[in-house]
Amino acid sequence: MDVHAIREYIPALQNCIYLNAGGIGPSPKPVTDTLIRLAQQISEDGPDGMAFSREEFTCAKETRAKIAHFLGVDADEISLLRSTAEGFDIVGHGLRWEPGDEVIFGGGDHPAARAIWAILARRQGIHPIRLDLRDDSPEAILEDARRLITSRTRLISLSHVTSENGLRVPARELADLAHAHGAYLMLDGCQAVGQFPIDLRELGCDFYAAGAYKWLLGPFGTGFLWVRRDLLPSVEPSWVGAGGTISFDPETGAWEPLPTGQKFEFGARYWPVVPAMGAAIDFVSGVGLDAIAARSRALVTRMCERLSGQPGVIEFAPRCAALRTGMVGAAVRGMEGKELAARLQARGIHLRANRGPHGLTGVRLCLAFFVTEDEVDRAADAIAEIAASR
Numbered sequence: 433m434d435v436h437a438i439r440e441y442i443p444a445l446q447n448c449i450y451l452n453a454g455g456i457g458p459s460p461k462p463v464t465d466t467l468i469r470l471a472q473q474i475s476e477d478g479p480d481g482m483a484f485s486r487e488e489f490t491c492a493k494e495t496r497a498k499i500a501h502f503l504g505v506d507a508d509e510i511s512l513l514r515s516t517a518e519g520f521d522i523v524g525h526g527l528r529w530e531p532g533d534e535v536i537f538g539g540g541d542h543p544a545a546r547a548i549w550a551i552l553a554r555r556q557g558i559h560p561i562r563l564d565l566r567d568d569s570p571e572a573i574l575e576d577a578r579r580l581i582t583s584r585t586r587l588i589s590l591s592h593v594t595s596e597n598g599l600r601v602p603a604r605e606l607a608d609l610a611h612a613h614g615a616y617l618m619l620d621g622c623q624a625v626g627q628f629p630i631d632l633r634e635l636g637c638d639f640y641a642a643g644a645y646k647w648l649l650g651p652f653g654t655g656f657l658w659v660r661r662d663l664l665p666s667v668e669p670s671w672v673g674a675g676g677t678i679s680f681d682p683e684t685g686a687w688e689p690l691p692t693g694q695k696f697e698f699g700a701r702y703w704p705v706v707p708a709m710g711a712a713i714d715f716v717s718g719v720g721l722d723a724i725a726a727r728s729r730a731l732v733t734r735m736c737e738r739l740s741g742q743p744g745v746i747e748f749a750p751r752c753a754a755l756r757t758g759m760v761g762a763a764v765r766g767m768e769g770k771e772l773a774a775r776l777q778a779r780g781i782h783l784r785a786n787r788g789p790h791g792l793t794g795v796r797l798c799l800a801f802f803v804t805e806d807e808v809d810r811a812a813d814a815i816a817e818i819a820a821s822r
Contacts, residue, residue, distance in 0.1 A: 433719065433724075435727075435801070435802060436804075438719060438802055439802055439804075441461050441462070442458050442460045442461075442649075443458075444458040445802060447780075448782050449780055449782065449807045449810060449811060451781060451782060451783040451796075451798050451799065451803065452783050453626075454598075454647065455646065455784050455798075456646065457645060457647055457648065457650070457800070458649065459708075459712065460712070460715050462711040463650060463708045463715065466708040466711045467651060467705065467708045470703075470704035482702075482703045489703060490703040490706055490707070492512060492706055493507070494707070495706050495707060496512060498710045499512075499656050499709075499713065502630070502717065503630055503632045503658060504632055504634070505632050505633065506661065508661075509658055509659060509660065509661050509692070509693050510656055510657070510658055511656060511657040511659070511694065512654075512697055513641070513656055513697075514654065514655055515544065515653065516544045516620055516641050516643045517545070517547070517548075518641075519640075519656070519657035520548045520589075520618070521670075522657060522669075522671075522696050523618060524552055525548075525552075526666075526668045526669065527586075527666065529552060529557075529586070531556065531557030531558070533557075533584060534558065534559045534582060534584045535549045535552075535558055535560050535585075535587045535589055536580050536581065536587070536588045537560055537562060537563065538562075538565055538589070538591055538594065538601075539562050539564040539565065540564075540565055540591065540594040540597075540599070542591065542595045544643075545590075545641075546560075546589070549589065558586075561585075563588075565594065565601065567750035567751050568752055569752050569755075570755065573602060574602060574606065577606060578609065581610070581615070582613075583613070583614075585610075585615045587616045587617070588615060588618070589618045589620075590606065590617075590618075590620070591619070591620045591622075591623065592619040592620060592624040592640075593627065593757050593759075595796075596761060596787055597761040597796070598732075598749065598750065598757040598758060598759025598760070598761075599755050600750075600756070600757050601755075603617070603635045603637060604634065604635055607635060607636030607637050607638075611636070616639065616663075617638055621640050621641065621642035622641075622642045622643045622646055623647065623757070624757075625646075625648050626646065626647030626648035626716050626721075627647045627724065627725060627728060627757050628722075628724065628757070629721040629722060630721075632658055637660075641655070641657045642655055643655040644656065647758070647798075647800060649712045650708065650712035651705040651708045651709060653702075654706070654708070659693060664691065664692065671696075671699075672687070673699040674698060674699060675694075675697055675699065676689060676696060677689055678691075725758075728799055728801055729756065729758070731799035731803055732749060732758060732760055732799055734805060734808050735747075735760045735797060735799060735811070735812055736749055738812035739815065742812075742815070742816040742819060743819060744766075744819035744822055745762060745764060745819045746762065746764075746794065747760065747762050748760075748789055748792070758798060758799045759798050759799070760797045760799065761786055761788050761794055761795070762794050763795070764794070764818055765822075769787070770785045772795050776814055776815070781811050783798070784796055
C-alpha cells in the first residue's frame with residue numbers, strides 16, 4: 433500500500449492529523465468530485481434528473497449493486513438510507529412484537545442502534561436486556577450472551593464493531609446462538625464497513641445497517657440496510673410516501689409495497705450523495721480491504737506500544753488481540769475526556785472524546801489506513817506530554 437500516494441486523494445490530511453474516521457471519515461476526491469459534478473449539473477440543466485429519479489443521474493440501481501457486492505449479498509436485499517439509525521428504526525418498527533418479547537443489546541452500542549429498543553419498550557412492552565461486552569476473549573462474550581438468552585428472546589442487537597474502543601464481536605457465533613433459540617441477529621456495521629472485508633452470508637446475521645460516512649469515507653448522511661431476503665416480507669414499512677411501491681391508488685389510498693429492499697426508500701432525497709457513496713466504495717475497494725485491515729491492526733499495535741507504561745496514561749484497546757480493529761481508546765488519569773480532546777485538537781490532532789471502561793472518559797483514536805506511522809507517534813507523544821504536565 434502506497435500510503436503517501438493514497439493521502440494525495442484526501443485533501444484534509446494535508447491540514448491535520450485526522451484520527452476521527454469513526455465519527456466522520458474524510459472524503460477522498462472521487463467522492464467530492466462526484467458531488468460537485470452533479471450539483472453543477474443540477475444548476476446548469478435543472479433538477480429533473482433528480483426530481484424524476486432517473487437512473488442515469490441517481491445511479492441508485494448501480495450503487496445498490498456496489499453495496500451488495502461489497503457485502504456479499506444481492507442488490508434487491510439492499511435499501512439506500514441516510515444513517516444506521518434509520519435502518520434500526522425500519523427493522524424495529526417493522527417487525528411485529530408481543531409484550532414481553534426480549535431484545536438483547538450491547539452495553540457499548542451507539543444510541544443509533546439502541547434508542548429504538550427503549551422506544552419499543554414504552555410502546556410495545558418489549559424487554560431490552562443489556563449485554564456488557566467483555567474484551568478478554570470471544571468466548572467470554574458468547575458465554576455472557578448464553579446466560580441472557582431465553583425462550584422469549586426475539587432479537588440480539590449488537591455493534592459489529594463498538595464505537596468506544598473498536599471491539600469486534602464474534603458475529604457468526606452470535607448468529608448461530610440466536611438462531612438456535614429462534615431469534616434474529618441484527619448488527620450495527622457503522623464502525624465495521626470500510627475497516628475489513630465483510631461477507632454477510634458468512635456472518636449469518638439477519639439484518640445489517642450501517643452509515644457509509646465513517647471508515648467507508650462516503651458523504652455525510654448516507655447509509656444502507658440489508659434485510660435477508662426471506663425476512664423482507666416480515667418487515668413492514670412504517671414510513672411511506674412517494675416511492676417504494678408497486679402501485680398506489682390515489683382514490684382509495686390502497687398501496688402495495690415493492691417486494692425488495694426498495695420498499696423502505698421513499699420521499700424526496702438529495703440523489704447526488706448516492707453515486708458519491710458508490711465512489712467511496714470504489715475508492716476503498718481499490719485500496720483493498722485485506723490490506724486496510726492489516727495496516728490498521730499494525731497501527732493499533734504501534735499506538736498501544738507507544739502508550740504503554742507512560743505515567744498517567746490509560747490505554748483501553750480490547751485486551752484480546754483477536755477482538756481488535758483500527759481503534760484505540762486512551763485517557764489521562766484525572767482528566768476529563770473532553771479536556772483531553774480539546775488539548776489534542778489544539779495541537780492539530782482531530783479526534784473525539786470517548787467513554788472507556790468503569791466510567792472512565794478519554795479520547796478515541798481511529799487509526800484508519802491513511803494514517804502514517806509518524807502521525808501515530810506524534811499523537812502518542814502528545815498524550816504522554818499532556819499526562820506528564822498534569
